[in-house]
Amino acid sequence: MFEGAAGSGSAKVNPSASNSESRRSFLAGLLGVGSVFVGALLSVPLIRFALFPLIRRTTELKGSPVGELSEFASATEPVMRTIQIEQVDGWRKAVSEKAVYITKDGQGQLRALTSICPHLGCTVPWNKEKKEFICPCHGATFAADGSRVSGPSLRGMDTLETSVQNGQLMVQFQYFRQLVSDKEVIG
Amino acid sequence: MSSHTIESGQRKAGMWGWLNRRTGVDDLLRKALDEPIPGGARFAYIFGSGLLFIFISQVITGVFLALYYVPSADHAHTTVAYITKSVTAGSFLRSLHAYGASAMVVVLFLHLSQTYIYGSYKGRRELLWLSGCVLFSLILAMAFTGYLLPWDQRAYFATAVGTNAVSEVPWVGESIKRLMRGGTEMGTLTISRFFVAHVFLIPAFIFALVGSHIFLFRKAGAAGPVDEDPYHPKKTAELFYPRQVLMDLALTALLIAGLGLLCFFVPMQLGPPANPADTQYIPRPEWYYLPIFQWLKYWRGSTAIVGVLVIPTLLALAIISLPFLDRNIERRPWKRPVAMGAYAFVVFSLVGLGLRSQYLDRHDPEVAQQLAKQNAEEKDYASKPFEPELSSASLAAANVTLADPLAAKGKTIFEGQSCNACHGDGGIGTAAAPALIGISKKFSADQLAELFKHPTARMTAGGMPPIDLPSDDLKALIAYVESLK
Numbered sequence: 271m272f273e274g275a276a277g278s279g280s281a282k283v284n285p286s287a288s289n290s291e292s293r294r295s296f297l298a299g300l301l302g303v304g305s306v307f308v309g310a311l312l313s314v315p316l317i318r319f320a321l322f323p324l325i326r327r328t329t330e331l332k333g334s335p336v337g338e339l340s341e342f343a344s345a346t347e348p349v350m351r352t353i354q355i356e357q358v359d360g361w362r363k364a365v366s367e368k369a370v371y372i373t374k375d376g377q378g379q380l381r382a383l384t385s386i387c388p389h390l391g392c393t394v395p396w397n398k399e400k401k402e403f404i405c406p407c408h409g410a411t412f413a414a415d416g417s418r419v420s421g422p423s424l425r426g427m428d429t430l431e432t433s434v435q436n437g438q439l440m441v442q443f444q445y446f447r448q449l450v451s452d453k454e455v456i457g
Numbered sequence: 458m459s460s461h462t463i464e465s466g467q468r469k470a471g472m473w474g475w476l477n478r479r480t481g482v483d484d485l486l487r488k489a490l491d492e493p494i495p496g497g498a499r500f501a502y503i504f505g506s507g508l509l510f511i512f513i514s515q516v517i518t519g520v521f522l523a524l525y526y527v528p529s530a531d532h533a534h535t536t537v538a539y540i541t542k543s544v545t546a547g548s549f550l551r552s553l554h555a556y557g558a559s560a561m562v563v564v565l566f567l568h569l570s571q572t573y574i575y576g577s578y579k580g581r582r583e584l585l586w587l588s589g590c591v592l593f594s595l596i597l598a599m600a601f602t603g604y605l606l607p608w609d610q611r612a613y614f615a616t617a618v619g620t621n622a623v624s625e626v627p628w629v630g631e632s633i634k635r636l637m638r639g640g641t642e643m644g645t646l647t648i649s650r651f652f653v654a655h656v657f658l659i660p661a662f663i664f665a666l667v668g669s670h671i672f673l674f675r676k677a678g679a680a681g682p683v684d685e686d687p688y689h690p691k692k693t694a695e696l697f698y699p700r701q702v703l704m705d706l707a708l709t710a711l712l713i714a715g716l717g718l719l720c721f722f723v724p725m726q727l728g729p730p731a732n733p734a735d736t737q738y739i740p741r742p743e744w745y746y747l748p749i750f751q752w753l754k755y756w757r758g759s760t761a762i763v764g765v766l767v768i769p770t771l772l773a774l775a776i777i778s779l780p781f782l783d784r785n786i787e788r789r790p791w792k793r794p795v796a797m798g799a800y801a802f803v804v805f806s807l808v809g810l811g812l813r814s815q816y817l818d819r820h821d822p823e824v825a826q827q828l829a830k831q832n833a834e835e836k837d838y839a840s841k842p843f844e845p846e847l848s849s850a851s852l853a854a855a856n857v858t859l860a861d862p863l864a865a866k867g868k869t870i871f872e873g874q875s876c877n878a879c880h881g882d883g884g885i886g887t888a889a890a891p892a893l894i895g896i897s898k899k900f901s902a903d904q905l906a907e908l909f910k911h912p913t914a915r916m917t918a919g920g921m922p923p924i925d926l927p928s929d930d931l932k933a934l935i936a937y938v939e940s941l942k
Contacts, residue, residue: 297699301706308713315546315553319521322544352869361525361532361539363845366882369872392878406875406922 348373382430389423424451493694495681498701504568506705518554528652530645533608534730542843552720576788577680580687585673602655613731614740625765728835751814867937897939
């Protein structure tokens with residue numbers, strides 16, 4: 271492929287001692303090992319860069335503050351709060367608003383419910399007169415603690431994970447699959 | 458395939474032998490390494506492989522950077538900020554790519570100087586020289602197009618000046634500028650064009666030309682020292698391997714160590730995002746473009762054509778046609794006073810212009826102050842943590858809450874009545890029901906009220922219930938729906 275016209279054709283090559291076969295292959299081995307070592311060293315930042323999504327979370331749904339714990343302590347029925355949820359997706363984030371209910375379970379512990387109906391995803395309002403959650407779309411009803419009472423829904427309203435930070439109630443928003451009897455996180 | 462390959466391949470056992478019998482890799486390696494160098498190995502010949510190494514490094518780091526980069530005016534800066542501030546080793550890799558460009562220009566200058574001073578373009582090496590000239594301009598084009606991609610203040614304004622200079626070319630200048638920018642102004646189309654040039658077009662040409670450059674080099678053979686005959690080398694030759702390989706590797710090791718330390722301890726900065734409305738910003742190009750930048754300052758108005766077009770074209774033509782014009786076989790620099798004088802003149806002019814530009818910036822108090830301010834803004838931006846970009850969908854939703862209070866109340870009703878279950882958050886529409894955005898153009902407030910109370914047969918069939926609300930709430934809901942634009 272690379273036939274030397276002016277170069278290799280008429281040049282006299284010096285068969286010096288340094289070109290002896292064993293020395294050449296020892297050097298080749300040394301260079302090979304050296305190149306592999308340097309190559310491996312150089313690929314460390316490349317691998318770290320490409321594997322970033324394995325090292326750290328690149329997508330997350332951040333917990334949102336709902337309010338002071340004391341605000342909900344004396345509540346006798348579910349309280350609706352609109353929370354801002356921040357969904358981080360790599361270098362972008364989406365901020366949206368979702369309605370959640372803060373209510374109490376059988377033991378009087380605070381519990382957060384998503385307002386999305388587990389039947390077909392309508393927003394479920396609290397009916398003050400009937401003391402029930404009644405979905406306006408297909409009439410599913412739920413008790414104050416979110417458990418299923420009647421209607422087409424296959425399960426009760428979905429509870430969200432909560433935590434307390436500096437006296438603030440935090441809710442971790444999530445979406446759940448509809449039309450199934452067991453609560454199943456989406457995404 | 459020669460009988461030698463088959464024999465040596467059959468002799469060798471193991472993996473290498475297996476591979477060699479199928480590929481002839483031994484023979485290829487021997488061809489590559491047994492290149493004769495008249496007069497023996499020298500450190501003067503190391504720059505070509507240095508360039509090849511940096512080029513490969515640029516390709517690899519470039520491909521990796523593209524894992525996170527998005528070429529658009531909206532996202533380019535955010536994604537580069539994400540790379541620098543969030544992604545592991547991101548700042549290091551971006552610095553390697555950016556400083557690699559500078560290193561490329563430096564080693565390119567050394568390679569060109571060595572070829573010129575050694576007279577290595579002589580003796581049937583016209584095409585080799587020509588392919589080198591094209592590669593030279595392609596690498597400068599890579600530096601120019603890549604510089605814009607981070608879309609920070611520095612990148613934006615330097616490219617604005619660079620593309621403006623093109624419009625000085627008579628007749629076609631304005632059209633070329635518009636073609637480069639994708640319009641009269643710099644914008645998102647400019648990024649797309651520069652990105653395509655930087656990532657697809659120019660690299661393709663560089664690959665092709667590097668191939669032909671190396672092929673033509675091997676065809677002509679190494680030129681050897683300055684007292685060697687460029688046509689018929691007479692000196693005893695030494696093979697490329699091992700001594701010249703080791704010398705080339707010494708430069709590579711130096712480049713790896715130098716760039717590695719630089720990128721680790723002084724990472725490349727990213728300034729604040731481009732703000733085209735900033736009238737204060739003083740654009741300054743990367744250091745290797747400073748001489749041209751300073752040169753263009755001297756040519757304004759009616760003489761601009763001389764400085765922008767005539768002189769550069771003449772200089773380029775002189776460089777390109779060098780091996781055709783200079784037919785003398787003499788290669789020793791001290792016997793080529795005109796060639797060496799011209800080289801010294803061009804190099805001193807470039808260095809002088811670059812220094813002059815620096816000097817003027819430092820001695821004009823207003824400029825110096827503004828440049829210091831720009832640097833401070835860059836440092837300030839670099840020290841801030843990464844802030845994700847707010848997606849446009851959430852901006853639309855947020856804007857509505859800022860609108861009039863009646864619409865804000867309507868929004869609560871919209872969500873409370875589960876309208877969003879079918880019509881989507883912010884009325885963007887879902888598979889179940891149409892979008893409500895822009896509906897106020899189709900229906901008046903009264904018509905909407907009527908439709909809400911008494912949906913049409915088609916609406917009812919689609920699942921839309923009649924809305925039974927107190928008139929205040931209905932007004933608020935209509936105000937909200939009308940605000941969806």
